[in-house]
């Protein structure tokens with residue numbers, strides 16, 4: 621456990637992909653970064669690689685684990701100042717073949733879990749009169765994605781959540797914002813393209829900039845949003861998508 625002398629950050633899904641980049645860049649910037657995911661081996665490896673303050677091996681799709689996770693973080697670190705609601709899952713699901721168990725799973729992990737973690741973290745942020753909440757949505761929740769209505773529905777929920785909560789917490793020095801990434805180079809994107817009706821080449825052809833986003837591009841935007849320079853930015857939904865939402 622390496623506690624540095626700065627704000628305490630919790631990054632859900634911080635062991636790989638976008639979450640790992642966010643954790644790495646915030647750790648490099650002097651924050652005490654804690655990561656959470658379900659796979660101990662990945663957590664150990666990433667925590668060491670990025671010099672994280674610690675990690676929690678926990679399935680956050682289970683509601684009962686959310687309260688415990690925030691309590692454990694506060695016990696170890698003393699506070700939770702920045703919450704990055706990043707962990708999420710994608711399912712390719714034409715509506716007629718979407719299974720009820722998938723609906724429950726995606727609504728739990730992509731919607732209920734970030735709500736619960738935020739609810740418990742806000743109690744502590746309010747006490748300290750400072751906080752930053754950043755949600756990782758998806759461009760599929762901004763412009764829609766055929767055969768992913770379930771995923772699109774869960775990700776669009778962040779839009780209303782960020783705006784409403786930003787108003788509620790505006791006088792507590794707590795900001796709430798959502799980044800909506802387009803295609804980002806991660807395992808999730810690899811699996812999503814493999815499940816879809818399109819090849820990689822066809823997906824890239826549909827992106828105005830003809831490229832996938834690098835996870836560090838998302839992480840650098842997070843770094844700005846959590847900084848004091850961005851204290852006036854709240855309730856915003858920002859697309860970082862290589863132009864996908866532009867036309």
Ligand SMILES: NC(=O)c1ccc[n+]([C@@H]2O[C@H](COP(=O)([O-])OP(=O)(O)OC[C@H]3O[C@@H](n4cnc5c(N)ncnc54)[C@H](OP(=O)(O)O)[C@@H]3O)[C@@H](O)[C@H]2O)c1
Pocket residue numbers: 632633634635636637638639656657658659662678679680681706707708709710729756757758759800801802803804805806807808809
């Ligand atoms: N990649 C893209 O193109 C893209 C585009 C738009 C939005 N997004 C969103 O960005 C976020 C991150 O995506 P990514 O591409 O970085 O995904 P990823 O590479 O699959 O990483 C997902 C992370 O979340 C963790 N995780 C998953 N389920 C969990 C659970 N139940 N409890 C705790 N941790 C869990 C995973 O670790 P374990 O599996 O070990 O638990 C892993 O650390 C997601 O919300 C995704 O919807 C991604």
